[in-house]
Amino acid sequence: MGKNIDFDVVIVGAGNAALCAALSASEAGASVIILEKAPKHFQGGNCPYTGAGFRFTHNGINDLKALLPENTDTGDFQMAPYTEQDFLDHFIEATHGDTDQELADVVISKSRETINWMHSNGVRWELPININLENAPSVIPNQVGLSAHESGPGLVRMLTKAVESKSITILYETKMVSIDKGDLGQIKSIKIQDRDGINIIHCKAVVLACGGFEANPEMRIKYLGTKWETAKVRGSKYNTGDGHRVALDIGAATNGQWTGCHGTPIDLDAPTTGDLALTDAMPRRSYNLGIMVNLDGNRFTDEGIGFAEQTFVQIGSDILSQKRNMAFQIFDQRAVNHLEDRYGGSNPVSAQSIEQLADLLGINPTVLKSTVDKFNLEAEDADYLSRTLDGRSTLSLYPAKSNWAIKIDKPPFIAYSVTGSITYTYGGLKIDENARVLDMEDNPITGLYAAGEIVGGIFYHNSLRAAGLMHGSVFGKLAGQHAGRLENQ
Numbered sequence: 001m002g003k004n005i006d007f008d009v010v011i012v013g014a015g016n017a018a019l020c021a022a023l024s025a026s027e028a029g030a031s032v033i034i035l036e037k038a039p040k041h042f043q044g045g046n047c048p049y050t051g052a053g054f055r056f057t058h059n060g061i062n063d064l065k066a067l068l069p070e071n072t073d074t075g076d077f078q079m080a081p082y083t084e085q086d087f088l089d090h091f092i093e094a095t096h097g098d099t100d101q102e103l104a105d106v107v108i109s110k111s112r113e114t115i116n117w118m119h120s121n122g123v124r125w126e127l128p129i130n131i132n133l134e135n136a137p138s139v140i141p142n143q144v145g146l147s148a149h150e151s152g153p154g155l156v157r158m159l160t161k162a163v164e165s166k167s168i169t170i171l172y173e174t175k176m177v178s179i180d181k182g183d184l185g186q187i188k189s190i191k192i193q194d195r196d197g198i199n200i201i202h203c204k205a206v207v208l209a210c211g212g213f214e215a216n217p218e219m220r221i222k223y224l225g226t227k228w229e230t231a232k233v234r235g236s237k238y239n240t241g242d243g244h245r246v247a248l249d250i251g252a253a254t255n256g257q258w259t260g261c262h263g264t265p266i267d268l269d270a271p272t273t274g275d276l277a278l279t280d281a282m283p284r285r286s287y288n289l290g291i292m293v294n295l296d297g298n299r300f301t302d303e304g305i306g307f308a309e310q311t312f313v314q315i316g317s318d319i320l321s322q323k324r325n326m327a328f329q330i331f332d333q334r335a336v337n338h339l340e341d342r343y344g345g346s347n348p349v350s351a352q353s354i355e356q357l358a359d360l361l362g363i364n365p366t367v368l369k370s371t372v373d374k375f376n377l378e379a380e381d382a383d384y385l386s387r388t389l390d391g392r393s394t395l396s397l398y399p400a401k402s403n404w405a406i407k408i409d410k411p412p413f414i415a416y417s418v419t420g421s422i423t424y425t426y427g428g429l430k431i432d433e434n435a436r437v438l439d440m441e442d443n444p445i446t447g448l449y450a451a452g453e454i455v456g457g458i459f460y461h462n463s464l465r466a467a468g469l470m471h472g473s474v475f476g477k478l479a480g481q482h483a484g485r486l487e488n489q
């Protein structure tokens with residue numbers, strides 16, 4: 001690439017939020033270029049790792065038919081209308097009320113029109129698969145929108161085809177290094193690096209859509225805490241917080257929970273960073289049907305505090321707090337047939353007695369036996385009803401098990417080794433309702449926009465399934481629209 005190039009809008013990243021921003025900036029009449037740090041086969045950051053479910057408002061299955069291929073058999077498919085109030089209630093419930101309601105309102109009110117707009121740009125939608133009350137019981141309904149055709153990889157392919165059809169270039173293996181402001185404090189250029197070295201692109205606007213800092217151990221330690229140093233990264237190794245760093249360097253304000261992130265208990269032998277062939281098989285979320293112990297043989301958390309859908313983020317973090325950031329999930333024969341199918345991919349340790357199991361796991365047998373005995377003394381002789389919060393609890397134990405406190409006494413006993421993983425970070429840049437990045441005085445930094453995972457304030461404590469991609473598309477479209485019009489303002 002030659003030196004000193006000019007474009008109206010530079011988009012940083014080539015995932016869902018970035019590609020939406022590129023499309024809408026181009027629609028607004030701007031010349032656009034996209035920078036992608038990764039090689040083409042790793043394009044799109046975390047996007048390809050998702051099932052590409054989108055949560056949006058609609059009036060039920062008949063309303064969605066116009067978005068589905070003509071031959072879709074919606075026969076017995078049940079989907080109730082999803083109102084703005086439902087969406088808001090679920091945002092509030094998932095984030096314990098801490099979501100930035102102004103941002104949430106934008107996401108909710110613009111969700112459906114953004115889905116229609118993506119459809120008009122060639123994104124094909126399908127009925128959601130594989131997320132329902134049968135395999136992921138939850139107090140918040142999961143099956144509330146549509147999925148992109150061929151899941152995350154399909155979404156990236158369709159959006160890439162759309163931007164290419166508008167003659168927008170994606171520069172692969174090209175990363176943003178820094179951003180420069182002009183005399184008036186406006187964005188004036190971006191420094192990039194590819195195999196040939198450093199170049200400058202002069203521009204009027206930059207849209208940061210380059211994900212979170214989950215794959216940067218140094219930032220994980222700094223913002224999330226030391227226990228996150230060794231966390232397995234479920235998604236892209238390219239999301240290293242470059243956008244956070246560069247924006248803070250030029251005076252951007254932060255928003256949201258920088259100490260928080262999404263994660264899950266995961267197989268101890270999971271790859272260190274995302275592997276498309278394996279990522280979905282690695283979570284270990286049936287801990288509510290047994291107990292978890294650390295290397296000392298002690299329980300350390302309430303395994304039955306709720307359905308896994310609402311608790312796995314916290315439980316993953318609890319596991320990372322243990323010695324060597326790991327734990328064992330222990331089940332007996334009452335539970336084994338209820339475990340998630342994903343457990344079939346592990347080689348558990350099995351034994352006829354708890355003491356033998358402890359020996360095989362390298363735990364003191366006396367301590368583990370005592371832990372199980374104390375638990376069994378309080379637990380009930382019953383069958384697991386895994387899709388009901390059964391209220392069977394061991395309230396006098398510390399920590400208690402609030403549901404599914406059922407005796408572990410039917411050998412052989414089975415143990416799975418687990419650790420904690422990180423999916424993405426919550427803390428990010430402060431934006432307004434038009435995706436403009438704000439400075440510390442809450443004034444927009446002229447020409448700087450952000451969308452997707454890099455935006456802070458939307459998720460706290462937990463995420464809302466299928467809302468991550470949705471907010472990336474909503475703010476990506478808005479960022480592109482406004483950045484694309486900037487030269488005309």
Ligand SMILES: Cc1cc2nc3c(=O)[nH]c(=O)nc-3n(C[C@H](O)[C@H](O)[C@H](O)COP(=O)(O)OP(=O)(O)OC[C@H]3O[C@@H](n4cnc5c(N)ncnc54)[C@H](O)[C@@H]3O)c2cc1C
Binds near residue numbers: 468
């Ligand atoms: C395993 C997994 C499952 C998930 N499931 C869901 C789900 O079901 N529903 C949902 O809504 N969300 C889900 N998510 C979250 C979802 O992936 C993110 O919300 C979404 O992908 C964020 O999109 P984005 O466009 O902001 O960032 P990304 O899609 O992560 O894209 C960031 C882009 O920026 C690039 N980049 C980074 N630094 C630079 C730089 N310096 N210069 C140039 N480019 C750079 C990256 O290479 C990448 O292309 C899941 C995430 C994971 C990991």
